[in-house]
Amino acid sequence: MKRVALLADGWERLITYDWIKGIKNYINNCSERIELDHYNCMGNWNDDAVFNQGEYNIFNLPQLEKYDGIILDVNTMKDKRQWNHLMDIVKQSGVPAVNLGHYIDGFYYVGVDNKKAIRLMMQHLREEHDCNSFRFVGGPVDNKENQERVESFLECIREWGLDEDENTVSYGTFEMSAGQEYFCRMIEEGCSLPDAFVCVNDNIAAGLIYEAQKRRYSVPRDFAVTGFDNLDKAICFIPQITTVSHKRELMGETCMKIFEKIWNNESVEVCHYIEPEISYTESCGCPFSIPIDFRAAAQRNIVEKENRRLFEEKRVTLEAKLVGATEFEEIFIDAGEYFEQLDCDGITLVIDERIMSLGNESDFPVLGFDRKHLKVVYGNNVKSFEESEDFDTYWRRIESEENQDVYMFTPFHYRDKTIGFTILKNGKFLYDNPYFYDIQSLINRVIWETYQRKCYVDANRKLDYLYKRDALTGIYNRMAYFEMAETMVETYQADKKSCLIAFLDCDNFKEINDEQGHDAGDEILKKVGRILAKVCDDKGGAFRFGGDEFVVIYPLESNESSTEIIDELSRQFVQEQIDISIGAHMIDWNDNRPLQEFLNMADQCMYDNKKAKQQ
Secondary structure (H helix, E strand, C coil): CEEEEEEEECECCECCCHHHHHHHHHHHCCCCCEEEEEEEECCCCCCCHHHHHHHHHHHHCCCHHHCCEEEEECCCCCCHHHHHHHHHHHHHHCCCEEEECCCCCCCEEEEECHHHHHHHHHHHHHHHHCCCCEEEECCCCCCHHHHHHHHHHHHHHHHCCCCCCCCCEECCCCCHHHHHHHHHHHHHCCCCCCCEEEECCHHHHHHHHHHHHHCCCCCCCCCEEECCECCHHHHHCCCCCEEEECCHHHHHHHHHHHHHHHHCCCCCCCEEEECCEEECCHHHCCCCCCCCCHHHHHHHHHHHHHHHHHHHHHHHHHHHHHHHCCCHHHHHHHHHHHHCCCCCCCEEEEEECCCCCCCCHHHCCCCCCCHHHEEEEEECCECCHHHCEEHHHHHHHHHHCCCCCEEEEEEEEECCEEEEEEEEECCHHHHCCCCHHHHHHHHHHHHHHHHHHHHHHHHHHHHHHHHHECCCCCCECHHHHHHHHHHHHHHHHHCCCCEEEEEEEECCHHHHHHHHCHHHHHHHHHHHHHHHHHHHCCCCEEEEEECCEEEEEEECCCCCCHHHHHHHHHHHHHHCCCCEEEEEEEECCCCCCCHHHHHHHHHHHHHHHHHHHHC
């Protein structure tokens, strides 16, 4: 069996699933059993580099040296530090790697020939439509595909002897709004319009045309516009946009064909260019050329909107459940059952167990994963905490099944602190609904908020413990007595249980402090605290009332007398050579006198006992 890893940084918050379609097509028609593990993140849309670190850390999860091939879809990565780290771990693995979209030294390359496509488009505009002035409307300056298309544009400008100051390049985003904003800026600044706008993608081309039409310009009468990517919006737009087909599915298949040759020890070329397929149509001045079945397009749009609506309804229902969840197990079960409603073959939730044990926030890793702490809390044969198991053990069992499946790993994290990940098996719903990030981030947020809430409650509990505990003896203090004692007695009486209240005072304690020092006195108090805690155990309560005075409240079973408890205390004090006077009173379950009255009676009894010793 062969294993291939796809390391992908999604576009904005969407998953590009076309590569996987092509890879899956190849796998389904291949005699070799192949598993595809898709390590997916969304680290390029957020300007917070710390948050993005948490996304990109998923690339540190796979043990890449155990794979037979690696595919990279990371053209959208902006963080140079993350980029360099990724390149290092892929190269160190020694596994053959293919990069999609642009060439990286040391890797194989599969992609549309960006430079050739732009050159052919520029030549067409110049030779067929007599265009002599151009503007290139680009995407992010650090995007590799954008850079290749810019380079080809500038090479044409220079070869034709055109002025680079007039035939300029601009940079922005890949969004439709970038085209609108660029055209607005040109008009507001009084710039002369070129014969043609060459746009880096169809989104920008559509935005530019739309803004131009709002301002009463006509394309292609006033200027030509071209795009790239062959999106539906290019085909259905008015005018239809001249564009280049990306052929992502073919690129995915080509990656697998490269690996097949490598596995068979055949020679393989480094660069594999997908021949650009340019559709010259209305926006550049050519006749309408891409047939459109408008009813089919409308049907696709209707189905897509309905699927999106249903998807959103399910997501909102999930959110309502998760918001009401108070325990981690509820969250995991609700999330798992949600995915069972979607078109996929299962979901696995893997969590750092220190989330559940309320470990310190600083314990969670920033680089890599603490695999010894990774627990499968929901998945195949795992539906509860009682069934949870170590991730590595679980995953070895899954892989032993040797099915030709696609597994997508997506991170859970808080900022740069990694807390786990999901594993989606054969997520077929992503073909038509690539909004996985919305679900992932929802579950991620609820897990972390639950962790923080529980940490807050736990911290308050610990503070309350410290507030009510005597620092020297470890038993309850006087403040705790006044907060707890009355409720304890009322609870026993409600259960029809009588109880004992005892007042204890160390004998000759002042003399011990004066003659042997306060350390000796403290040791006696500590011993008294240990004896009282041991006798009370999980029943009743022991309180240091002040100085060398102590109070005990203890529930009595039907066959248990107060004398037995006092005798046991006395025996242990004698054994520890502690001189102490004890006074006790039994509170009957139906005696409703104030607690202070019983305490006074126990105190008086203690005083009488102490006085009797002195005679």
